[in-house]
Amino acid sequence: MNDYAILTSEGEYTIFEFNKDRIKFATSDRLKRYTKIMEWDHGYIVVNAEYKGVGEVEEYIDLVPILENLYYDVDKFLEPIKEVRIEYAS
Template sequence: MNDASGCARLSSEGPYSIFSFGGHSIRFRTPRTLRRYLSIKEWDNGYLVVDAEYRGIDAPVEEYIDLVPILTNLYFDADRFLAPIKKVVVSYE
């Protein structure tokens, strides 16, 4: 599944999370102890519920990411950007 089919990607690198869709890669700060995202539990038009792995914590941690304020701060039209996204996957390609 790719951008054309409405699939966005979430990953992390160092202290940043990366949300990619439509030729855009949006980076935002995350705790330095984040190792990686494990799975997407829910996608609701800009709001994500994910499982993440952190250094020093044995079990996966449920995290919540609200992309709307991030997109708005970057001067994106959040509604327009998010509308074609049907699914989000964890991808470390």
């Protein structure tokens, strides 16, 4: 079992993956890609993101309400995650 999760995007969706779970949620259609994880704090992610026509900006993603809406045991799911990495296919 990994102790890190993966953050990426496909089109207008953000994808958060940890082990066998893949959580996909809507984001801006102007998002080009996530570029750098600045902070991970038990479901709260501060990340730099590149947007079409805007450039790079700091973004905030709170996974807790998303996980709650999907009926996850939030603490149990997030507890083993020690870091988040950005990965895109080459």
